[in-house]
Amino acid sequence: MAGLAEETAAAPQGAAASTPAIHTVELTKRFGSTVALAGLSMTVPRGEVFGFLGPNGAGKTTAVKLLLGLLAPTAGEAWVLGQRIGDLGTRRRIGYLPELFRYQSWLTAREVLAVHCELAPLPRSQWKDAIHGALEIVGLDERADDRVGTFSKGMQQRLGLGAALLGQPDLVFLDEPTSALDPVGRHDVRQVIRDLSSRGAAVFLNSHLLSEVEQVCDRVAVVDHGRVIASGTMNQLLSGSAVRVRVLDLDQAAKAKLTGFGPVDDEGDQLTFTELTPDRVPELVAQMVALGGRVYEVAPRHQTLEDRFLQLLHEDH
């Protein structure tokens, strides 16, 4: 196997600025006989918040590691900030919060950030402000001089986010950035993402928290079994409508007779028809009543990302 690329080609600034933040063509990764990513082709424009969605094991983290040059692709090509993946110089302009976040437990939070300033590398004159700013953004300014080993998981994830923000990167990869955070922390992360976007940075957000993605992302790709099964802007993806019905006394046999109304997300008494248009609602209710169901609530609504996500996975299987 060839070594992982560590190139140092400098990007021409003018050309790089006009290129997408990320562009991949048939990017593929296999681990033995297991296909982790199967021909990923996508483009993430500069300054956009891109949501990369998928169930566990879909290949999301593999994609991020490929783009960062931590893994070598089996096939395909990819460019990050105008340079081929693995380019060492490009990493100066990238921030990364790994899914598996761990930092030197024997250092203080301030020291960890200083190490990242040094490795980034930032000019020494900027370290103090950069570290202070990062600590403030992630709410760790009062624990700056405590050892990381004393931090909770959530605080370590905040520290990782702070490290990813150092040096005002042009592209930030956030791999499940709120997995250890409480609701306040999740709100803060959404705000950080919006701030990044407003200053022109692109954000690649790996997540399976759909509500989170729905609130902050401009564009989304849904990946399953290593393949992108849908992608587009949020509006393009959520063009359909859905109907949620609360109905009692419908057994599985009766529910099976409702397949003519499209895919359904069955949560017991709550049935969500993820592709049903409002004009078919009276027909649906009549059918349920005819099958012995007692209908308590019918709520036609625009399709949520969760509806669309479940629908896409349903179609894919």
Added chain:
Amino acid sequence: MPPVLVIARLTVQEASRRRLLLALVILTLIVVGFSAWGFNKITTVTGRNGATLDHTQVQLISSQLLIVVTFMYSGVLALSAAVVAGPLISSEVESGLLLSVLARPVRRSEVVIGKWLGLAVLVAVYAGGSGFLEMAAVDWATGYVPPHPIELTLFVCAEGLALLSLGLVLSTRLSGITGGVIALVAWLMGWIGGVVGGIGTGLQNQAVENIGTISRLILPTDGLWRGAVYAMEPDAVIASLRLAGTLGRANPFSAVDPPPPAFLAWVVVWFALMLALSIWSFRTREI
């Protein structure tokens, strides 16, 4: 500061903050204290006639005792280097700590060299510091100073560095415990290989002698140990070993000749190979 030095600094800092250095310093001071007391006893021991040992006898016994004490130091150094180097990279890959580091403009070779460098500094400081303290204690207690103290320290240090280098190679692919145990067993096997080779020399059996030669080429720790032993032997001891002929070479705590220049050149090549192998292995590892 270049990334390689940042990584080296972090390695030293970790050993310091995790109190590994403190533990080694305290243990070394205890050992030095005990050995100073023990060596001092040599000067007060009396024979059947009730007289204390003469200067030559004290020097001779001290030289042999110092070899045994140094063997313990080299063992501590080898054990520490193997145990610390074993998880040096693997534990940080497993925990995810290296993910955020390698996403920076840092080459994997810089991580490997930085870690080696950081640990090499610790090995060198420990070998130099403990060697100086022990020799000073023996000098104070008996007036004996080994004939080649600098060479002695360098050989013991190189032995630790060899274990560190082997542990680092293993650490790029295997878990910390597995790598540490393999490095330790390799060190012991190397020592036994040297003993077997010495017996082959004693018996003038070329095939058995080759076992020692080959084991020293694969892992040069025993050859380096013999270099340390030679540096501690007074001329009188070397002369008596030479008089004993080939049988004088069969003792693992003796050395009749200094390590040949070809072996020392091989040691330099061996270190370069180990470092190159570590870099290649880590560069091709997917994390």
